[in-house]
Amino acid sequence: MTRALIVVDVQPTFCEGGELPVAGGNAVADAVAAYAAAHRDRYALVATTQDWHVDPGDHFSDHPDFVDSWPPHGLAGTPNADLHPALADLAxxxxxxxxxxxxxxxxxxxxxxxxxxxxxxxxxAGVDAVDVVGLAESHCVRATALDAQRLGLATRVLTDLTAPVSAELGAAARSELAAHGVALVRSDD
Incomplete structure (x- = not known):
């Protein structure tokens, strides 16, 4: 298999101190950076994704419902929309x-x-398998992994290299991912 690592939205905006923080976000950034540095040879390609909002319409709200609308985050061109500093050497x-x-x-x-x-x-790049890591497990990691699976890629989420918005949403995401054939594994398995 030709495998890619997809690093989803590991940005300061989603970490402690950011506009839409996920508990454990900074620890995930550090763990993803260490894993990628130690295991780069396992991957034909490493991809990163970033929320890069210019004017996302009703995705932003002054009175967010935290389901379809959110406080402003991932603002294009701001330091908090850049990749997390822990990923400085990811290349x-x-x-x-x-x-x-x-x-x-x-x-x-x-x-x-x-x-x-x-x-x-x-x-x-000839990729037919992906490992998905990053933030947040319950939202963008979940959506990315489901789309990868739908595209016919053998898809795994490395569960110790992600964190959900809440424990309940994380459990729901893992259940949905498993039901769609996404493998849930630890990075050390």
Whole structure:
């Protein structure tokens, strides 16, 4: 198999101190960085995704419901929308940004700077399997992994390299992922 590592939305905006923090976000950033550095040889390609909101419409709200609307986060061009500083040495092969003008949870809704969608970039590299890590497990990791599986990629979520918005949402996401054939494994398995 030709496997890619997809690092989803590991950005300060989703970590402690950010606009939409996930508990454990900074620890996930550190763990993803260490894992990628130690295991880069397992992957034909490393891809990153970023929320990169310009004007996402009703995705942002002053009175968010935290289901369909959220406080402003991942603001394009701000330091909190950049990749987390822990990933400074990651040197991804592919970087996509998503959500410029609409809500976007899946990394497969993103494009690189030349406008190429993630699915095309993976296909061009001959990728047929992916490991998905990052933030948040219950939202963008879940959506990215489900889309990868739908595209016919053998998909795993490395459960110790992600964190959910809440324990309940994390459990629901893992149940949905498993029901759709996504493998839930630890990075040391």
């Amino acid at each position: 991804p092969d592919v970087s996509v940004r998503k959500g410029q003008h609409a809500a976007a949870y899946s990394g497969f809704e993103g494009t690189d700077d030349a406008g190429h969608p993630l699915a095309d970039l993976l296909q061009e």
